[in-house]
Amino acid sequence: MKFAALLALILLPLTLPAALPPHSEAVPGGIAIIDLGPARGEAPVLHYRKQRVMVQQDQGRWKAVVGIPLSVQPGAQRLTPAKGAPLTFTVQAKDYATQHLTIKNKRKVNPNQQDMTRIRVERGRINAALEHWRETREVETRFILPVEGRLSSPFGLRRYFNEQPRKPHSGIDIAAAEGTPIRAPAAGRVIDTGDYFFNGNTVFLDHGQGLVTMYCHMSRIDVAPGQTVKQGEVIGAVGQTGRVTGPHLHWGVSLNDARVDPALFFEDLEGLLSRNEKL
Template sequence: MRLVCLFTLLCLALPAQAEGFITRLLNKPVPGGVAVLDLGDGQDAPQVRYQGKPVLVIKEDGRRWIAIVGIPLTVAPGEQRIEADGRALNFRVGARHYREQRITLNNQEQVNPSPANLKRIERELAEQSAAYRQFSPRQPSNLLLDKPVDGPLSSPFGLRRFFNGEERNPHSGLDFAVGAGTPIKAPAAGRVILIGDYFFNGKTVFVDHGQGLISMFCHLSAVSVKPADELPRGAVLGKVGATGRATGPHLHWNLSLNDARVDPAIFIGQFRP
């Protein structure tokens, strides 16, 4: 009887043990989160798409292929589906509550821009959206990412934001409360794919880490890289500032997967449900 009980306990423990480190770290299937899906142990990497866009696929622990799916903030809780080599795989998205943030800006143009600035914003949005959609074949060097600056988190991901009482898009990244001039380091190896000085984001750098995993750093005071630069993990790409729509010096870091902005806290092991 004792052996039977022991065998039952071991069987119950197997699913948890079978999960690899990346699955345990990243699998947070909520709006603005990440779903990690088992694709089996075939010889070749499956081709996966979600909402019509290619998905990051890696081999975990050298055993099985997994899809790492970014879930947009706009997705409602419930059933979702990916396509893996033509077959449908379903997964469930849970609920997550996001707080509100109310910000007062003295510059009214940063709340209700003029027609001329609206044209600029539209042009800049198209440029940045194209960068987020890039999907290179390279494998990310690491998925447990480094913090780009050594400092405390301030505004979390997903906040419903109100500027001078008017609701705008949710907070699509993670803010770090650090001083102006603080060096910003690449959280993983990657290629610089876009640099700009934008109306809302100020001085900005986009880095492609591979297979649709894209970092965006904005409000910089200075940029120390150029387009097409290959950055090793930990390379300095610029300095913290307060350019664009910012109330003071800080780093805003966006992380995108399959063109969905997701919570960077997941990738640095600081996710809070």
């Protein structure tokens, strides 16, 4: 009995709840978690680059959870509270690898005039979904994998399509057979769905407080705007619609309108996906 009590005492510090995901990695495409002090009263309101920022209560303290765009230059960044002096945090440099892709459908790399008109309209709609802010007290940030597959392209790659430079990879690609179900990684609400020139069939899930996830190239969409989804609920299936080289899910995670690395929401995303190497 005495030994058990002693053991419990030793193990106690190890069983305290770990900090909530996401992990903090203050780099372009990463997330800065900034301690705002003891969690008393109302949650503080802060903005970063004109976007409202998520504030979570974690282990009795308020924490700002700030998405850092891939385009941000390393150095000091400013967080503006509704009251009081600005807060600063430092963004470190991160070197992302380069990737060269060959797209057979040349129009998907060099769209014509008519395509460009369509792309501009779609961009407005995509931006509106990604900028969405919904006031919620708590946000489910413990994600599950949206699809069983293998990691075919990581986040942040500097990409060349048919040898032409394009924007860096703003999500991760999970390769899986066409028709593989895609599940909501966390509870949320469907803000929009569409069929886009580059992204193909797409679903946007709003998890609250500026956390929005995006699912592209789907073969089918099983949800409709306004619908509430639970963690693990099927929202559609893997496909190869839009600009693709094969069936995969492009999964994007946006925080305060910054595209961030989905791996930051997992203990070991690469490990989870590498178990599926044979898929």
